Amino acid sequence: MTNQYYEYNFHLLVLGPVHIGNGSTYSAKEYIYENNGYYFPDLGKMYLQLSPAKRAAFESFLQIKDRKKLIDFIHHQNITARDFGGYTIKASNFETDKKGRLNEIRAFVKDPYGNPYIPGSSLKGALRTILINEKFTQGDKNIPWGHEDDIFNEIRVSDSKPIEKDRLIIVQKWDLNRRNLDPKSLPLYREALKPMTKIDFTITTTSLRATELIDQLPQLAERMYEHYRQYFLADYPDRFVQDNRHAPLYLGAGSGLWTKVDRHHVNLEKIIKDTPSKMKMKGKGVMKLTRYQRKNRIQINRQTGERKRFPLINNDQSFYEMGKCGFTLKRK
Template sequence: MHQEIKNYKVYRMSLTTLSPIFIGSGEELNKSMYVYNNREIMIIDERKLIKELLLRKGLYESFLNECYSGNLNLTNFLERHLNGYKDMDIYKYKIMSYSDVKTNSKFNNINTFIKSSNGKPYIPGSSIKGAIRTAIIYGEIMNNKNKYNNIFKDIVNYRNKYNEGYIVDNISNHFNIKNIFKNIAVSDTNDINIENLCICKRYDISTHLEVGHELPIYMELLKPCLKFNFLLTLYSSFSINDLSKYFNNFYDYNMNDNTLYSNYLSIINVFRDKAVNNPHNLYLNYDNMIPNIFIGGVNGFLTKSVIYSIRKMKNDNNEIISKIQIIDYVKKYLDRKFVKIDRESKKRVPQHNHTKIDEKISPRTLRLVKYQNSYIALGMCNIKVEEELC
């Protein structure tokens, strides 16, 4: 007798990037691995470069000597020794930089985007599934706060060593989210041409500073307004409508309930004037889409955390925890989580002093990149069902 086949449905899904996306490969490009030319980054193919150097007497030896000295700046080397190098076939790929850097000497190492076996960027299914998990837990809290009243009060009373995981674990167990995720399968997206990557520099914008604080961190990013497809398989009785409600409400909860970016938009000087007329100015408007999922890394604490979801909603008569209590909790939580060793006392002290500095919101800083002369958030996407396949 054949084993009974479990009920399942397969959907073709789309994911559209509305801001730059970073999913790291775990690798970095240093200055010996790329050439900078008028805002174009040209990534060297080592085999092709060596072959070209060997054609010229003594040039390969000169290249090795500069490598061994630790002072190799590839762009400068090629400018001095290899005429016409910009047009030679010695590169893996070329992408544009949107940073303000004008010369190679000012550039730093570049964190690279994950790529498929044929060298093209894509979004792993694990990244999408993790983002959906956050949206489900966030939505479950927002819709059923009274269920978790004791968990919330335990957290803001600073028990359980300030462990936010305590919230997620308890709600996950209550909601049986592990069982739900056994019945959800997410494929990788299609890959896309390498030209759809760009390089941006990271900026931190803080509630107590007038301007952005630029960091020497450069990343390969997926550009906004790109569309990907992937397959979503649902087993058992968990429906696509149930799932869609969670990630479609995620961004609305955060913006309309003032729990995520809107606080920053109204407090940080860079955004204050814009926030009055356009509260959604941290992503690009594309086909009237709004973000409903946050994908990838370097997005910051807020897009990974569910802690702000537990505070009182507007017009909610059943107050559980106030925003002030949550901010107070987050300040202490971050100061305990991120510590450094004081040189004089040799004691562990807070690395960023959230408790002393943060006032209206914590953490006090947005992680952004500068893209086409605008500060823009990372990781904002729109995900939706395109069709049921079977």
């Protein structure tokens, strides 16, 4: 096979909060809520700045399994300093519902310098889902892959550049059941990228067949979304469905089963069987939402300079689709 390299600029626009997890969580013993913000200190740096007596108390505090928070320890030890490194996420007042208690927070993936970023593997997984659903509709028999002949090895996706920490927010999981259409909050909290975050990647193709696939990607994404809309979103009121901006894409955790699977070959019986009883999916499942401040996107008329505002959501309850994004693609 002839190698033919092409590079593409892939521009991602976050429309609904996006969470890419690193597998770890912050407990209430690892962050402080005060002054309308969530402070995640560098606990190692904090430990080194404590006196020997307070270090012993801190070790005991971390080891004991109880409901005490880091702020409780700090107040009890009369610690006034807050220069322990780390970062702060400004509260949006949508982190938790009034009845809930924000406790463990699932962490967003970060680079060695503590900056959030999106791994290329995460984006590639979302692109692979589009291609399998809309291009390779016959399953494994129709996909050129294997030890020596794998088309997805001919599509390389870079990691994103580091993302500013002030683009992080904390969001709660909400489920919308099509039977009662009353969003239900769940005690699951995530660090996520806020709407209107812009992120750039580079996609490299190393063969002609891979290049032909990526050239079609925006159209294939729109086609997959239309199938998703007809099969799943059509069961829900339009007010909970966000308008598309550019080619549609769902990214990260919590966006829902039907944004992740090969709809032609999904084995629902196996998925339901392997799911814990309390989380068993019924029917097509529920719509995955979260809440954040209402945001607008601004469109500027290049000829007149006129600025128009378009709301990102169509409801007055501040509900967003989890993981909703749009993208543009341009060959270099």
